Amino acid sequence: MRWIRSRKKLIRNKNSNRFGSTFPSLSPDQNAELSTSLTINEMMLREIFLNSSDIIFRSISSNPEVLIIYIDGLIDTTTLDKVMLTPNLFEETPSGLNATSISGQIIQKKLVAISQIKTVSTINEVTDGILKANIVLLVDGENKAIVADLKGFEKRGIEEPAAEVSIRGPRDGFTETLRINTSLIRRRIRSPKLKIESITIGQVSQTDVAIVYIDGIVSNTVLKEVRDRISRIEMDGVLESGFIEEFIEDAPWSPFPQIQNTERPDIVCASLLEGKVAILVDNTPFVLIVPMTFWTGLQAVEDYYERSIYTTFIRFVRYSLFNIALLLPSLYVALSTFHQQLIPTNLLISISNSREGVPFPTFVEALLMEFMFEGLREAGIRMPKAVGSAVSIVGALVIGQAAVQAGIVSAPVVIVVATTGIASFAIPRYNFGTAYRLLRFPMLILAGMLGLYGIISGVFLLIIHLLGLQSFGVPYMNPVVPSIPQGLKDVLLRAPRWSMTRRSALFSGKNKTRIPEGQQPISKQGKTDE
């Protein structure tokens, strides 16, 4: 745990005022208590929300006078009308009694139809409440305000995640709303041990962030590390979980992602059950999962839904493809320019034939084509759907065929680049695949300069880097290095579920038993049960 300790030293103790740190005084004295006078309160609040046309101040002249403040568009106005603005709401206030606190109580009783209600007493809490899509009720003669949850903003429904499609498995995906997302997790893990810790990050944006884990299964060191790192973040606004990822990752300059992200609640829940920690950020469907290992980058969600034999086969296909994605272009360049002896004679003849008259050296050719391929991919992503087909036509025709026919590039290079492209898309986690697409270029340059020697040096450097990499104190290459035999069941193969009995020894808490032993199905050999 040396690394964790050394990390801790780095914590900046600049600001002990951690979460929900106050705005740098935007308005007069935010921490002020509410006054008993409604007029003063309203004045203060109107000054705070100066030039904010979406803030509605709705005063109801009843006895006592009531002021409702909310943000237009974030509030369920139908319910608001029904519950609060019905004419008889404030009529029943008994007069003659010591009204000041009782009025509050009664309103509170009336508001029973609203699920979440709390009473606050500072200006700060009031503004906070308004900004977080609540309605705030101020009653004349009271120095307390009522914050009632009436969220009713437009939100996207639960849809199948576009980036992570599966053939078998649940089809729901996270949405931009934190509460819906936590509910998706809660629906899958109905245990009081599932903990959802909320914090607010972003001094201006005030974004809700939730740390989700299962008590007892999670490793306390990892959990503590997550809390520490997240609490260290100070920034103006968090718009996506990527904002947080960059602050809490271990090696910011590594090409490999050390934090997994997903849109799928089933992946999050599976990870939680393994002892990992999920970080949910409001306003984005992408959830961060830590710690990540190298091998999770190569596992798809269906691996665990399909039968183990098939999955094992697919994993081997995937492992070969990811090597191809990294090495094929550089191998081609190295072999055809440095080590022609290693190419089978007939292949060499056909390569040499197709290179006849090509103006560029093989290395430049490969670099050019790889560059074009990346360009096509990038253009294809950004294109509006209507233009998308144009890109593929231009790509296939111009680059695939015309370039070869014109003798500008040779056919083998096109084949190599296309194979590499397909192979790189076979890596299930998109951001993990990008690491490989990136590394292809240095490898290509090494191969063009130094041949096989360069490739081998590159692979060695890569392995050295990977072995040193950690994700939240957990070695990136585990369970291969350090070797954990139990964990290998889910790396080289995908062992049947009944045989994967233990959780990871490196990043799970006290409760390491995943599945009790001895559940292998036994064939009855035709015998019938009595």
Add this chain to the structure above:
Amino acid sequence: MISLILSLTFVSGCWDNSEVNEIAIELAWGIDKAENKKIMISAQAILPMRISGGQESISGESKNKPFFVVSGNGMNTLDAVQQMQTKLSRQVFRGHRRVIVIGESMARQGVKEVFDTYTRDPNLKLRTDIFIVRGGTAKNFLEKSYPLENISALGVLGEYGQMGTPVEMGLLNFLHAATSDGACPVVPAIAIGMDTKSQDQDNQNEQTNSDKEGFRLAGAGIFNKDLKLVGYLNAEESRAMQWVTGNLNKLTVPATIPHEGGNVSIILYRMHSKIQPDIQSGKLKILVTLTGKGAIRENNTRLDLTQTNNISVVQNALEHHVEEAVLRTITKVQKKYGTDVFGFSSTIKRKNLTLWKSIRNDWEEEFREAEISVNANITVRRIGVTGPALQLKASEIEK
């Protein structure tokens, strides 16, 4: 500093790279004698454009050979290559060489002086086969086209492989034999042309001009300890020789069945040989045991092979035939050339070192005088799908 290191990476490295279209790939290589004690090197360089350039060249007229032969003279091999290079726009690339052919006159003069470069140069591979052009020059051979293969030199490899001997071992075996104490190298021979009528003559000088295309295996050339060609074995003898040395994987043996007036053919596989040296009253005796299992694929006799006694008749006849043929070969080599091409010396050395030490100094004499007996042991494992030949009447079949 960083830019220095970077520039170091960029300027270095590229010294030995070459694009595939800047090299002349040669697959076959010929060594010939030239005047003034020089040697002539010929190379069959391929023209990739003529080989796999798509449909238009496949219809290929035989006049446009997909290769051309270029040669150069020189004091030694590399000198000749340098001269050869003056005629080539692309660098000679020897890493893919599959075949080395040696002209007969060169072989008779001896190849001891020219063979060093084939193992010294790291760009060359050891897995190369060597052939002797019987009655011709290597250049002559390289210029021939071969109907089945684009690159004619690969045709000879195919022919050799079909004989049932391990390919790509030629150079290695040659060097093994050349460096060992007693053994003499033996190299398969090829003759130009596909007409086989004068094949069995030992000194076959001129080809009939009737067949200019193609070439055939024509036995094997025997070298003596000075790596000079001394003579040839014909095809049958060379197969017998390969069986004794244990380098044969398959062989078809035809044999006449005595008292039957017919013959059978067996295709042998799992062939082994065992050499047992012995010394009896001061005379070297060598017993060669050859074993093989096979399937009968032709039966031109009246025997019903489903009967076990008939099988043993056939087996005996086959064994007799093999013993005779092999013994004849060994005796021929023994008496005529006195070169141990069968690997007897290394077997003696391995099995009986003291005996070997006592005879190694006059091994050639011992080999000439040795009493050699051959014992064949052939097992018929399969007889095909019928017992007797189907065209026979029931009365003609011999049970």
